[in-house]
Every structure is written in C-alpha cells, then in structure tokens.
Amino acid sequence: xxxxxxxxxxxxxxxxxxxxxxxxxxxxxxxxxxxxxxxxxxxxxxxxxxxxxxxxxxxxxxxxxxxxxxxxxxxxxxxxxxxxxxxxxxxxxxxxxxxxxxxxxxxxxxxxxxxxxxxxxxxxxxxxxxxxxxxxxxxxxxxxxxxxxxxxxxxxxxxxxxxxxxxxxxxxxxxxxxxxxxxxxxxxxxxxxxxxxxxxxxxxxxxxxxxxxxxxxxxxxxxxxxxxxxxxxxxxxxxxxxxxxxxxxxxxxxxxxxxxxxxxxxxxxxxxxxxxxxxxxxxxxxxxxxxxxxxxxxxxxxxxxxxxxxxxxxxxxxxxxxxxxxxxxxxxxxxxxxxxxxxxxxxxxxxxxxxxxxxxxxxxxxxxxxxxxxxxxxxxxxxxxxxxxxxxxxxxxxxx
Numbered sequence: 196x197x198x199x200x201x202x203x204x205x206x207x208x209x210x211x212x213x214x215x216x217x218x219x220x221x222x223x224x225x226x227x228x229x230x231x232x233x234x235x236x237x238x239x240x241x242x243x244x245x246x247x248x249x250x251x252x253x254x255x256x257x258x259x260x261x262x263x264x265x266x267x268x269x270x271x272x273x274x275x276x277x278x279x280x281x282x283x284x285x286x287x288x289x290x291x292x293x294x295x296x297x298x299x300x301x302x303x304x305x306x307x308x309x310x311x312x313x314x315x316x317x318x319x320x321x322x323x324x325x326x327x328x329x330x331x332x333x334x335x336x337x338x339x340x341x342x343x344x345x346x347x348x349x350x351x352x353x354x355x356x357x358x359x360x361x362x363x364x365x366x367x368x369x370x371x372x373x374x375x376x377x378x379x380x381x382x383x384x385x386x387x388x389x390x391x392x393x394x395x396x397x398x399x400x401x402x403x404x405x406x407x408x409x410x411x412x413x414x415x416x417x418x419x420x421x422x423x424x425x426x427x428x429x430x431x432x433x434x435x436x437x438x439x440x441x442x443x444x445x446x447x448x449x450x451x452x453x454x455x456x457x458x459x460x461x462x463x464x465x466x467x468x469x470x471x472x473x474x475x476x477x478x479x480x481x482x483x484x485x486x487x488x489x490x491x492x493x494x495x496x497x498x499x500x501x502x503x504x505x506x507x508x509x510x511x512x513x514x515x516x517x518x519x520x521x522x523x524x525x526x527x528x529x530x531x532x533x534x535x536x537x538x539x540x541x542x543x544x545x546x547x548x549x550x551x552x553x554x555x556x557x558x559x560x561x562x563x564x565x566x567x568x569x570x571x572x573x574x575x576x577x578x579x580x581x582x583x584x585x586x587x588x589x590x591x592x593x594x595x
Contacts, residue, residue, distance in 0.1 A: 204276040206268045215266035220290070223311060225253055227294055232313050232348070234296075238263035238306030247489055263307040267300055270309075285394075287314070287376045297378055312348075314378045318360045319353065326354065327535075329497055329528035330479065334361045339476035339500070340433040342420075344445045349481050350493050351442045352378050358440065359416060362386060369411055373403040374418035386414075393418075404428040408435070417441040423458045430467070433474035447532065447555070448478040448498040449516045452508060472508035476500050482532065484553050486544050494536050494553060496520065499529040517555070533560045540564065 219234075222242045226234045233245040242254040258266075268275050271284065278284045283301035288311065290296060296311040321330060333341045341358075343351045356379035359370065363386045370386050375393035382388075389410070390396075397403035400417060401424040407415050408431075420426045420441045433439040445451040452471065459467050478498040483491045498504060503519050506512075523529040530538075536550040537560060547564060554560040 204279045206272055206275045208272050211265075211269050211272075213269050215262050216269040218262075219266060219270075222253060223290055223294075223296065226311070227290075227313070229253075234311040236263070236266075236309040236311075237303070238308065240305075247491055248483065248485060260306040267307050267309075270298075270300065285376055287378070292316070295378075297376065315353075316380075318356050318379050318381070321357050321361055324354065324357055325492060326357065327495060327497055327528070327530065329499060329530075330358065331361070332499075332528075333477050333479075334358060334365065336438050336476050338433065338436045338438055338474075340429065340439045340441070340471075340474045341477045341479070342441055342443060342451055342475075343479045343481075344443045344447075344451050345481045346444060346446065349483050351481065354479065354481065354493070355416065355440060355442065356381075359388075359414075362414060363388060368413035370414045370416065371407045371410060371412045372416040372418070373397065373400055373407070374416070375400070400425045401428060404432065408432060408437075412437060414438045414440070419443070420455070426455055426458055426467075430470045430474060434470060438476075439474075445480070446482075447480045447496050447517075448520065449513050451478050451480065452513055452516070468511065469509060472505045475505075475508070480532070482553055484536070484539065484545050484549050487546055492539060492544055494532055494539060495530070496532045496535065497528070497530050499523060499527045501527055501529075531555065533563075536560060537563055 219236065222234055226244045229244060229246050231244040231246040235243040235245070235250065236258060238258060238260040240257055241252045242258065243250050244253045267278060270288070271278050274284060274286070278300060283299060286298050288296045288298050293316055295314040295316060297314055298309060298311050300307065300309040343355050345351050359372070359381060362368065362370065363381055363384045366385060368386045370388045372388065372390045373393065374390065377390050377392045381390065391403050393400060393403065397406070400419070400421065404415070404417060404425060405428060415432055415437055417425060417429055417439065418441070420429055420443055429439050429441055443451055443454055445454050455471055456464050456467050477500060480496040481493040484494050486492050498516070498520055501523055503523070504516065507515050507519060517531055520529045521531045521534060524534060532553070532555050536545070536554055539545045540547060540550040551557045551561060
C-alpha cells in the first residue's frame, strides 16, 4: 500500500465515538453469559452466537453496513489500513480480566464480518477436560514431537494449553511458544515460559523457530506447522533433543502423517518420512461431540509411539496405522476414534446417534454396540438405546 493509500485509510482515533464497539461488547457479554464459544458479526445481518455447537440468533435488528465499517475502525484503530490492504486480520481482544477473544475480521460481499472466539483466561486442567490418561505420558517426554490435530473449532488450542500447563506445574524447563496469535497466557510457575506472537514479537514461524534453537529451550510449542520450512525446522528441533508440540488441521493420525510428508517434493519425502518416524512421540486427534446433557466432549484418537508404529511410518504403510492404534489399546493405551466414541457411549456420555455420526467406521461401531465383534453391548443403555439414569442402573445391578 502506498503512502497516499495509507493516508486515505488512516483512522483518527480522537474522532471515534466507539458506539458500535459498545454494541458489540453487549453481545459479547451475552455470549459469555450463555456459555457460548463464538460470536458471529455480519454486515446486514443479525448477531449470532455458537452455543454447544449450534449457531443461534441473539439480536433482533441487523448490523448495518456502515455501522460494521465503523466498528472495524473502532476495534482496529491504527491497524485499519492494514486490514483494508490484506482484506482480513487476526487479533486478540481483551474483554475484561476474566475473558479474552481471538478475533478474525474480514471483508465479504456484503461488507465487513467478524468472528470472536472465546479464550478462557484460566487454563483448564487435563482432568477437567477428561483427557485420556495416556496424555500425561507426553508431559514427561524429554525429546521428540507431539502433534495435536483436528478441524477448526475442535479444541486443539485448549488441549495444547492444558498439556503445557501440566508441564509448567510439574517440571523445571524452559518453554518457548510461537503462536499466531497468543491465546492462552501462561505465567511462570516451575518453568520459564517465553511466548512469542507472530507479527508482533517475530516476523514468522520459521524465523522464530530458527532463533529458538539458540535460546536454550527444552520445549518448543509451534502454534501451527503451516509450511515446509516450519515442518523442517520442527523436525530438526525434535531430532536434536528438544520436545516439540505443534498442531495441524487434519482429522486423524493417518492423515496427519500424510499431510506432513506431502508438504515436500517427491524426492525429499522418503527423508522426511524417516525423520518423522524417528522423532514422533504421539498424535492426538480430536472431534467435539454433543453429550446427552447438552454439553460437548472431545472424542480423541491417540497414536502412541511403538516399534510397530515407527516401522509402519518408515515402510509407507500408513493404511495400517488405524488397526495398529486399536491393537495397542491394552498395552500402550492408544485408542482410535471409534474406540473413544464407544467408551463415551458405554459411559452414557453420548447417544448412539452421536457416536455413529462421528465414527470413522459407523457400520463397525454399530456392530460393536450390538455386542458383535470387538467390544460388548453397553450396560448403560437399554434395548431402545435410552440412557439409563445412574439410580436406575444401580437398582438393575443390585447396587442400591
């Protein structure tokens, strides 16, 4: 953008009334009170909130196009010219001492839109999130790579923050995080934690990751492995004795391995495959599912490093990984999505319909629910697949 254009989009903060931002804050407070996760703002439309995974309207009047532009100026202030140039922009918006939001503001055909995602100020512990016990083993690894994956909005950042928090409480290490933007803020406890935001504290993931290797880290968190350079540097860091955590937008362990390797030219893929097989400690893939009480819980596939898994990756036999994960459940505490869903269903946490809707192999899972194949019929459900209340279950099994 030229100096002339920058001047054209310069925002004189002294002339702003912040009335539109005040209006948006009203709906942000409403979102918090409803226990929602996202506020959707769109020029020419009503305000909407995502609550327990469902988007619902929370206003009567629409947000006029000109008001939406004014809101963008009030929110972004000096960054408004950057927004006009790039057409979208990320930031973190501190609402009050208890709530922060990750925000993306963008242009669309009807004007300006924005999505505010709630970032809890307090970091939930692993037990509160009902994370599988095997995830505690990743907290105590000395080196290697752990990947947390899932679609946008599946809770990857929360799971990652919980693991880093556990390390911060139990180990004496130096942790460097490279994020875009910083979501959960970690305070030094047993660890020294340096958090760097791309665009503010560093120019890029690759640049910060290269510098991190000279900053005496024990643990490096890379917010997302977006490109070949970042993946290469992360693999190198893991191979040289560091513990590296990162995320990818992939649906399961098999796709995660394929995505990492596919980032490279064909002639380099074998090298990357061998490197990944050598450093990978685990892959946590998650999907949020609706619980019978109206909440949400993460169903998780967990790949754990074993000699078998390492050999399958090295030999390009990724299609066998799901079976290896399932067979390792008893000895290594790994689990596939379908095994996780089966447990949640068996415990009465989710319905049969929700389990099947999120299953990797719905037909196989339904057979297991019926007591055919690996697995037994859930004792927490009756023949009509209704969840049996705890008191009634106790009566059935003679526990009252």
